[in-house]
Amino acid sequence: MPAKGYVEILVDTCKGCGLCVANCPTQCLALKQDDTNVFGYHYSYMSDPDKCIACMNCAVMCPDSVITVYKKKS
Amino acid sequence: MREGYEVIYQKPKTLTDNKMHYCPGCIHGIMHKIFMEVVEEMDIQEKTVGVCPVGCSVFAYDYMDVDMQEAAHGRAAAVATAIKRMLPDRMVFSYQGDGDLAAIGTAETLHACNRGENFLFIFINNGIYGMTGGQMAPTTLNGQKTTTSPLGRDKKSMGSPLKMTEMVTPLDGVAFAARVSGNNPANVRKAKRIFRKALEIQQQNIGTQFVEVVSNCPSGWKCTPVESMDWIVEQSIPYYPLGIFKEPGK
Numbered sequence: 508m509p510a511k512g513y514v515e516i517l518v519d520t521c522k523g524c525g526l527c528v529a530n531c532p533t534q535c536l537a538l539k540q541d542d543t544n545v546f547g548y549h550y551s552y553m554s555d556p557d558k559c560i561a562c563m564n565c566a567v568m569c570p571d572s573v574i575t576v577y578k579k580k581s
Numbered sequence: 582m583r584e585g586y587e588v589i590y591q592k593p594k595t596l597t598d599n600k601m602h603y604c605p606g607c608i609h610g611i612m613h614k615i616f617m618e619v620v621e622e623m624d625i626q627e628k629t630v631g632v633c634p635v636g637c638s639v640f641a642y643d644y645m646d647v648d649m650q651e652a653a654h655g656r657a658a659a660v661a662t663a664i665k666r667m668l669p670d671r672m673v674f675s676y677q678g679d680g681d682l683a684a685i686g687t688a689e690t691l692h693a694c695n696r697g698e699n700f701l702f703i704f705i706n707n708g709i710y711g712m713t714g715g716q717m718a719p720t721t722l723n724g725q726k727t728t729t730s731p732l733g734r735d736k737k738s739m740g741s742p743l744k745m746t747e748m749v750t751p752l753d754g755v756a757f758a759a760r761v762s763g764n765n766p767a768n769v770r771k772a773k774r775i776f777r778k779a780l781e782i783q784q785q786n787i788g789t790q791f792v793e794v795v796s797n798c799p800s801g802w803k804c805t806p807v808e809s810m811d812w813i814v815e816q817s818i819p820y821y822p823l824g825i826f827k828e829p830g831k
Contacts, residue, residue, distance in 0.1 A: 520600050523605060524807075525606070568611065568769065570603065570608065570611050570614075571600075571601055572596060574590075575590065577583065577587065578587060579586055580587050
């Protein structure tokens with residue numbers, strides 16, 4: 508079954524604070540441990556895209572507004 | 582965008598594209614975003630004027646795409662008073678930290694509230710002087726370690742933390758007083774509703790609106806952003822209870 512939603516993260520403005528990861532109810536986000544963005548932060552990415560339920564918690568908590576949330580049209 | 586999907590949440594257009602200088606995980610960024618979302622939803626971008634403080638949020642004018650004025654340290658309330666009196670049709674807010682509003686600017690703040698000046702105070706209370714390197718602020722919690730209270734704040738010699746919202750609530754001029762936090766998505770959404778309520782009260786011209794935000798400082802508190810959110814729940818909120826303290830008609 509395709510995911511209910513997905514998020515797009517602006518890699519180069521993400522500061523890797525991890526608030527999106529901590530507040531994701533389905534643990535579909537993670538910090539990229541083996542890569543960094545241009546500022547040297549371990550940015551956030553969708554580690555398990557199928558689990559996303561488009562709840563927007565990650566985007567609401569993002570201090571740098573780098574997350575855009577998309578939801579499947581019903 | 583993938584086919585069959587639609588955007589349900591994106592950065593508000595009232596925030597600029599400048600990269601914020603705040604430390605990773607700072608609630609300043611969250612509060613900038615939700616306040617600007619409210620401005621966008623109420624369609625008042627063209628007539629909103631903000632006053633920046635001195636402190637971490639000194640560059641707020643780089644991020645909020647509304648008219649902004651910088652004020653001297655602690656004097657944001659006086660500048661906001663002047664702006665609101667000269668341009669009464671504008672929506673005016675001051676965005677201040679605890680070093681600014683509760684230390685050097687206490688007199689301006691209390692007197693503006695007492696006069697019932699019709700503008701919104703957004704008071705970001707993280708209990709520390711973040712920008713200057715984590716010194717003790719009037720709102721530092723009892724026992725909290727900072728660079729100028731390395732053994733923890735001592736109630737006997739340094740007094741207890743100032744509860745600004747409780748201080749301004751009894752004043753006649755204040756129409757709306759509330760304390761919110763940004764430690765989890767539910768509280769952030771609540772904070773957004775309260776900002777909206779405060780701006781609607783400003784449109785009714787019945788008194789000062791005061792919204793305190795229990796904030797964090799991962800750099801000053803020497804912890805990770807996620808730990809700082811837990812710290813707010815365990816330490817800050819028990820001392821600074823959340824909720825609406827005063828609203829018109831109640």
